[in-house]
Amino acid sequence: MAKELPLVDAQFDAAVIGGGNAGMCAALSAREAGASVLVLESAPREMRGGNSRHTRNMRCMHEAPTDVLEGAYFEDEYLADLLKVTAGETDPRLARIAIRESLATSAWMRGHGVRFQPALGGTLHLGRTNAFFLGGGKALLNACYAAAEQQGVRVLYDAEVAGLNISRGAFESGTVMLEGEPVTFRAKALVAAAGGFESNLEWLEEVWGEAARNFLIRGTPHNKGKILKSLLENGVESVGDPRQCHAIAIDARSPKFDGGIVTRLDSLPLGIVVNQNGRRFEDEGADLWPKRYAIWGRLIALQPGQIAYSIFDSKVRGRFMPSVFPPVCAQSIPELAASLGLPVDATVRTVNEFNQAVVPGRFDHTVLDGCRTEGITPPKSNWAQTIASPPFLAFPLRPGITFTYLGVRVAESAAVRLKDGDASSNIFAAGEIMAGNILGQGYLAGIGMTIGAVFGRIAGRQAARAAQL
Amino acid sequence: MPHNSDPQRVMAICNACRYCEGYCAVFPAMERQTVFSPADLNYLANLCHNCAECYYACPYTPPHEFAVNVPKMLAEIRAQSYRECAWPHWYGGTILPALAVCLLVFLWGARGATAQSADFYAVIPHSNMIATFGFAAGSVLAMVIVGVLRFWRKSGPVTAPPSGMQSIVTALRDAMTLRYLSGGTRDSNARRWFHHFTFYGFLLCFASTTAAAMDHYLLGLRAPYPSLSVPVILGTLGGIALLIGPAGLYFIKRRRDPAISDPGQNGADVSFLALLFATSLTGLLLLALRDTSEMGILLRLHLGIVLALFVTMPYGKFVHGAYRFAALIRYAFETASPATRKVR
Numbered sequence: 029m030a031k032e033l034p035l036v037d038a039q040f041d042a043a044v045i046g047g048g049n050a051g052m053c054a055a056l057s058a059r060e061a062g063a064s065v066l067v068l069e070s071a072p073r074e075m076r077g078g079n080s081r082h083t084r085n086m087r088c089m090h091e092a093p094t095d096v097l098e099g100a101y102f103e104d105e106y107l108a109d110l111l112k113v114t115a116g117e118t119d120p121r122l123a124r125i126a127i128r129e130s131l132a133t134s135a136w137m138r139g140h141g142v143r144f145q146p147a148l149g150g151t152l153h154l155g156r157t158n159a160f161f162l163g164g165g166k167a168l169l170n171a172c173y174a175a176a177e178q179q180g181v182r183v184l185y186d187a188e189v190a191g192l193n194i195s196r197g198a199f200e201s202g203t204v205m206l207e208g209e210p211v212t213f214r215a216k217a218l219v220a221a222a223g224g225f226e227s228n229l230e231w232l233e234e235v236w237g238e239a240a241r242n243f244l245i246r247g248t249p250h251n252k253g254k255i256l257k258s259l260l261e262n263g264v265e266s267v268g269d270p271r272q273c274h275a276i277a278i279d280a281r282s283p284k285f286d287g288g289i290v291t292r293l294d295s296l297p298l299g300i301v302v303n304q305n306g307r308r309f310e311d312e313g314a315d316l317w318p319k320r321y322a323i324w325g326r327l328i329a330l331q332p333g334q335i336a337y338s339i340f341d342s343k344v345r346g347r348f349m350p351s352v353f354p355p356v357c358a359q360s361i362p363e364l365a366a367s368l369g370l371p372v373d374a375t376v377r378t379v380n381e382f383n384q385a386v387v388p389g390r391f392d393h394t395v396l397d398g399c400r401t402e403g404i405t406p407p408k409s410n411w412a413q414t415i416a417s418p419p420f421l422a423f424p425l426r427p428g429i430t431f432t433y434l435g436v437r438v439a440e441s442a443a444v445r446l447k448d449g450d451a452s453s454n455i456f457a458a459g460e461i462m463a464g465n466i467l468g469q470g471y472l473a474g475i476g477m478t479i480g481a482v483f484g485r486i487a488g489r490q491a492a493r494a495a496q497l
Numbered sequence: 498m499p500h501n502s503d504p505q506r507v508m509a510i511c512n513a514c515r516y517c518e519g520y521c522a523v524f525p526a527m528e529r530q531t532v533f534s535p536a537d538l539n540y541l542a543n544l545c546h547n548c549a550e551c552y553y554a555c556p557y558t559p560p561h562e563f564a565v566n567v568p569k570m571l572a573e574i575r576a577q578s579y580r581e582c583a584w585p586h587w588y589g590g591t592i593l594p595a596l597a598v599c600l601l602v603f604l605w606g607a608r609g610a611t612a613q614s615a616d617f618y619a620v621i622p623h624s625n626m627i628a629t630f631g632f633a634a635g636s637v638l639a640m641v642i643v644g645v646l647r648f649w650r651k652s653g654p655v656t657a658p659p660s661g662m663q664s665i666v667t668a669l670r671d672a673m674t675l676r677y678l679s680g681g682t683r684d685s686n687a688r689r690w691f692h693h694f695t696f697y698g699f700l701l702c703f704a705s706t707t708a709a710a711m712d713h714y715l716l717g718l719r720a721p722y723p724s725l726s727v728p729v730i731l732g733t734l735g736g737i738a739l740l741i742g743p744a745g746l747y748f749i750k751r752r753r754d755p756a757i758s759d760p761g762q763n764g765a766d767v768s769f770l771a772l773l774f775a776t777s778l779t780g781l782l783l784l785a786l787r788d789t790s791e792m793g794i795l796l797r798l799h800l801g802i803v804l805a806l807f808v809t810m811p812y813g814k815f816v817h818g819a820y821r822f823a824a825l826i827r828y829a830f831e832t833a834s835p836a837t838r839k840v841r
Contacts, residue, residue: 074560081556084516145519163554164516170553283563288556290513350531351513352563 040066040182041495042488043202043215045189045255047071048078049165050459050480050487051221052172053133055181056140057488058219063495065181065488066215068204070188070222070250075286076169078223079247079431079460079476082288083165085147085158086481087474088130096144098156103127106157110472117268117468125440126466126475129482134159137481141171153318158474165477189222189255194262197446199455216495217454219487220444221480224432224460225253226273227285232429235271242334244278246428249285256461259436264444264452268433268464274471275325278428280335281353293423294348295355296324297411298393299340300382301425303331306365306374308382313410316396322471325427336425337368339379341417347393355421364420383414431476435464442487454494456487504574507565508533510557517551521677522828523571524551529831536653542574543648543817543824546677548685549757558756572759578820579765582648583812584640599804617720620793621800630800633807640811645819655827656834664829671829672822688749695742695773696818701735702780721787732780739777743770762814769814772806 042058044051047069055065069076089106090097106127111118134144143162147155154160161168176183190210191203199218203210225231227249232240260266282291297317300308301324310327314320328336358364365375381404389399391413401408436444436457443451444462459480466479508527511517518524523545530537549568557563618626658664671677678689709728712718722728747770750763779799786795810816 072560074558148515148518148525160519162519163550164514164556166556167516167550167554286556286561288514289516290510290557292513346531349513350509352510354509 038066038214040064040213040215042066042217042219042491043068043213044219044221044488044491045202046078046220046222046459046461047076047169047173047183047185048221048223048459048480049080049083049168049172049477050461050484051078051219052169052176053137053481053484054219054221054456054458054488054491055176055183056172056179057485058492059176059179059181059488061489061492063217063488063492065176066213067176067181067183068187068189068213069183069185070252071185071248073185075248075250076173076185077166077248078251080165080169080480082247082286083161083168083474083477084289085154085160085474086130086134086477087157087472088134088159088478089127090131094131094159096146096159098146101157109157110466110475113470113472114466114468115470117464117470119465121440122438123466125486126479126482129485130478133478133481133485136485137168137172140175142168143171154473188250192218192255192258192262194259194455197263197448197450197452197455199452217456217491219442219484219491220255220259220436220455220457220461221459221484221487222255222461223248223251223253224434225256226251226429226432228252228254236329239329239334242426243275243329244280244282244287244291244426244428245285246276246278246287246291246430247285251431251460253432256434256436259444259455259457263446263448264455265437265447266434267437267462268435268468270434272434272469273325273432274322274430275329275427276322276430277324277328277336277338277425279351279353280424280426282426282428287352287428290352291428292321292349293338293351293425294321295338295340295344295421295423296321296425298344298347299338299415300378300408301336301338302370302375302378303336304333304370306370306372306378308378308404308406309336311406311409313400313408313412315410324425325429328425329427334427337370338423338425339364339375339415339420340422341415341420343413343417344393345421351423353423355423357419357421359418359420361415361420364422368422368424379415382408382412383416386412386414430471431460431463433464433467433469435460435462438462438465438483441490442483443490453497454491456491456494458484458487504538504570505533507567507570510563510565511567514557517554517567520550520554521546521548522671522825523567523677526828526831534653536651538574539578539648540652540824540827542571542578543652543820544677544828545571545575546675546821547572547757548678548688549754550685552757566756568757569759572757572762575817575820576759576762576765578648578651579812579816582644582651582820583816584643584647588640588812595808596805599808600801602801617787617792617796620796626800629804630807633804637807637810641816641819644811644816645823648820649823649827652824652827655830657830658833660833661830664833665826668822668825668829671825672818684749684753688746691742691745691749693742694738695746698735698738698740698742698777699773701731702739702777703735705729705732705735729784733784736777736781736784739773740781743774743777746770747774765814768809772802772809775802776806 041063043066044055045068047067055067059065089101089103091100144159145162147160188205189202190205193201201212201214204213227245278291297312301312302308361376361379362372365372385401385404387400387402391399396410399412401412438444438457439451442456444455444457445451463479547568552568555565557565675689705728783795783799
């Protein structure tokens, strides 16, 4: 099929690299503004959409309740929530654009067939701040792709971009691999929406050393960071810490890539977490789980072998979200340690010491219940109960990488900023590749999709305009 | 990790994900447990309306190694529950011969049918008609009721909440409106509308027969009824709907994504649609040609097909409505019951 593509001759107004939420919003918005649009998606059709496949909602500012959002969520509160997690690693002007445009952009997405629903089940705490996609991110992508096809956007799958030809900060042409052969594509403007570099195992190893070999990637295997690297090598200014990534604890038995939401484990604060030497290394009950779960990926990455084990007993079974694989189960701690491959004596000693240190209290896993330990290091500050009621259960844990923070700096028009201070005349960026401008560190549920949608829409519109100049 | 088509494995994935819980009743019902017995599966499979929205929204469908395919998995379990719950069991094997006998008996008699006017009872005496269809309808009804009761029992224990009646009304509304087939995809909406044509067409035909019986027994009016009478108007409307509905459902079925269909059920699905369509077609032809010499053979053909439809009902696709309605009642009971455990 690739042979038939007259890409060498065809000149598009806008080329979009990456067919996730940001890329598709850019494509739809550029098409709406009258541009001819080419989308180059590196995944096959069945796995299209990058990490958006695994998302579920977008954080939306709103001044009054809507059909899917409760109460109100004003700009200042939204920005404050963001600044709290990024500790200032935020360009407030860009953040305010994302926030102010969030509701209007979600309405615009609806216009293209995306459906929303109120928060349900285990996500009620987000019912005021986040609009949920009916069916999740893949359903959102299906709607976007259907709209794009209907509106005449040209989408190529299995189309990995191998190189960009950039001259003095302006895009001229690019090379895309189609069925193993390099093919040139030309466009008057470029939207880079190709994500971060979290699936590039070599790059991860450059940054984190051999430990990175034991990382699991929660999302797409296609975010190799090639476009990011290419832009940075061509004089685009970077943003975000190149050494940071968002990582949580996931089931060690998960696939290397694409395990998504179901591999996540919420059992950690309800028991103890030990490393491969059978020793505890962190206060499992320091704060409420939603505020803490994102620290565990990094903590486990620092442990020997990058592995840890969440151990608990039958008392807390059913008090956390179920996950994809059943826990390892045993009638005694020695038996459990043996089946996990942990040193039996050390593990038994850790559990015994922990049990003796537990101060009696009223256990309530839904609040900071003050059930703590005394006299052990590290302590457990909340939800400390003895691990004594068989069967004993455990999940093996590994760091699960969600995304990386390194990105390209952008202007309010979504144009990438060059190192000499100017903004590029025809290169725009949207989504994870520029999210570091707003989310420089930390994590705020649903803001990635907001940034992707809002700046995707802006980038598409600006790319169409740039193509007309 | 082992990855097979074990429903327990698939539902553990769904239960950990929950992205689909806005689509229909299956996912909220699934979230009420973490271990799935055959009874739970039986229930969940029949609660599923096979809209397939969840398949298209799922990030874990093939080629993902988790290979989740909920609609297909539930369709296979559903087919099994039809087989296991049908009663009496030996009857299943006799369907084809019984069907052949129905058609033959009626057509064989057609040799002598020479009535000129639309006098149906000259072709088949009224008492014969009543005896045959009364017996067939009564047997079918009994068999389907026993089947549904067996299905209910096989789905595990459930307690009616204090507001049980209200739950049944909710379930009835959800069934009559096909609430869980009202997803956004074009196919599922089209299926919903063609199903409405089929179901309400069937009800109109049933109402037409009832109206005719009332005319006969209460008012002493003998068939044939005039064109503007209640039985003929209801029957005509119902008949037209029962042509549109099954035809539409058949064409949607033909172009359905093979990834989500269970080919083992094609026979039951298509034969049910074909019998409904043929019932309606012969009925309308009979109405149009009732004053001609073709009336006799058309009447016999129509009645033969109706009887065949009846005979296949307890073992055919027809039961899906009864089982699904029972599953909706169970779901409404569970939803209203404060005792229902929700796994969080």
